[in-house]
Amino acid sequence: MTIKRGRAKLSVVIGAVCATMLTLSGPAAHARTAGEVHPATLAALKAFQAEAGPGAAVHAGDADGTWTLSAGTGTINTDRPIQPDEHLRIGSQTKTFTAAVVLQLVDEGKVSLDAPIADYLPGVVTGNGYDGTHITVRHLLQHTSGFAAYNPYPITETPKPNPDGTYDLAESxxxxxxxxxxxxxxxxVTYSNTNYLVLGLLIxxxxxxxxHEAITDRVIEPLGLNRTVFPAPGDRSLPAPAVNGYHGVRVGGFYFWTPALSYxxxxxxxxxxxxxTLADLTAFYQALIAGKVVSAASLAEMQKVWEAAPGTGGDSGLGLGLGKYKLSCDTVAWGHSGGVPGYMSQTLVTEDGRHASVVTNVLFQFNRPDSRFLELLDTALCEDAPEHP
Structure with a gap:
């Protein structure tokens, strides 16, 4: 996704806006806050939060260290800035974890990227115009299967639930x-959750x-992601400490927030x-891009992109569970976004160690501040980037 940076006029934020007071590493930074050291990112964060949820935060840095900035609050009617160790529901960033396990199975010779899904799940992808003998594992990973867009949503768009309120993957x-x-x-390319639900059945x-056990055993635990959880069906809890998620609207300078729907x-x-958490997401994507999760050959497959996929742009595209983003500082970043009731997030990392993970605690169905979101990520990654000759 080509991201263009420019000077944006800051919106007025009603309510508390504050930067977390984190001390940066290095002797020259002891008396300075992250906001003072990264003023452009702080400005971009404030502009984003003014159009986003009750709170927003960016956890960023490079190979030498990390820092966090927050604006607004993680809990309405309080002044509690979002912190990098607070839990949140990451939505479609889950897809990168799922893709990584599929590629591990490819590394082990148990799955072939270009084999039809019907070879592994006979009779699952069939009917209504679908033929699993012509849809490959690669198609599913890259959203090129031809599946129609499908975004389950509590109450309004769900498969048939079990008597206990859980959902079976096959029914989904x-x-x-x-x-x-x-x-x-x-x-x-048509982005559809159905692709990754089928991949869940494959796993x-x-x-x-x-x-949930396979991804925990193969990715979460080996990487030591101690604040990352793939909950079992029926486990609706959000571990503490947590960023509280909301639904809401903004109209001019007025806004209304209500707790996100439970599901x-x-x-x-x-x-x-x-x-x-923002910190664990950073660690996961950095490990993946560093070749610590799948083989070099499989990582290369994940980074083969469909150019100009919807929502990306001419200089970027969609790989296998990874998005490619062309930054304003002439650098490529890799990552994924996510959105579920109460949360909108994204993580991007570069091969030279720069990283940025962003969250806001509301999911907009309309008028999402995507341009502000991407400007914030780009600024966090490029504000201190080395100058190119």
């Missing part, structure tokens, strides 16, 4: 496939474990159920 897949194909396999079939995490499963 059937719900997604009830929408007719939008293209032939491999003909174009379960090959590993013989529930997908069972199995509604999103392998497409969006994971809980993590």
């Amino acid at each position: 897949v059937r719900k997604g496939l009830s929408r007719a194909p939008v293209s032939a396999p491999g003909a174009g 379960e079939k090959v590993t013989q474990k529930p997908v 069972d995490p199995s509604l999103y499963s392998s497409a969006g159920a994971i809980i993590s």
Whole structure:
């Protein structure tokens, strides 16, 4: 996604706006806050939060250290800036974890990227115009299967629940496939959660474990992501400390927030159920890009992008569970965004160690401040970037 930076006029924020008072590493920074050292990022954060949720935060840095800035609050009617160790629901950033496990199975010779999904899940992707003998694992990972867009949402758009309120992956897949194909396999990109719900079934079939256990055993625990949880079906809890998620609207200088709808995490499963923190997300994506999660060959496959995928731009594209983003400082960053009721987040990392993870505690269905969101990420990654000759 090509991100253009410019001087944006800051909106007025009603309520508390504050930068976290973090001491930066190095002898010259002991008396300075992160906001003083990174003024452009602080300005971009304030501009984003003025159009986003009750609170917003960016956790960023480079190979030498990290810093965090917060604006607004993680809990309404309080002055409690969001911190990098607070839990949040990461939504579709889960897809990168799911993709990583699929690529691990490729490394182990248990799955082939270009094999039809019907080879592993016969009879699952069939009917209503779908033919799993022509849809490959790669198609699913890159959203080029032809599946129609499907975004489950509490109350309004869900598969049939179990009596205990949980959702079966197979039933979620059937719900997604009830929408007719939008293209032939491999003909174009259509972002659909159904792709990653099917991949969840694939992981379960090959590993013989529930997908939440497989991803925990293969990625979360080996990387020591102690504040990252893939909750089991039925576990609706959000570990403490937590960023509280909200629904809401902004009209001019007025806004109204209400707690986000409660839902069972199995509604999103392998497409969006994971809980993590800004700090843990940074550690995960850095480990992935450093070749510590999948083989070099598999990482190269993940980074083969479909150029100019919807929502990216001419200089960037969509890989296998990873997005490629062309920054204003002539650098490529890799990562993924996520959105579920109460949260909107994204993490980007570069191969030279720069990183930025952003969250706001509301998910907008309309008029999302995407341009402010991307400007904030770009500024955090590029404000202190080395000058190119």
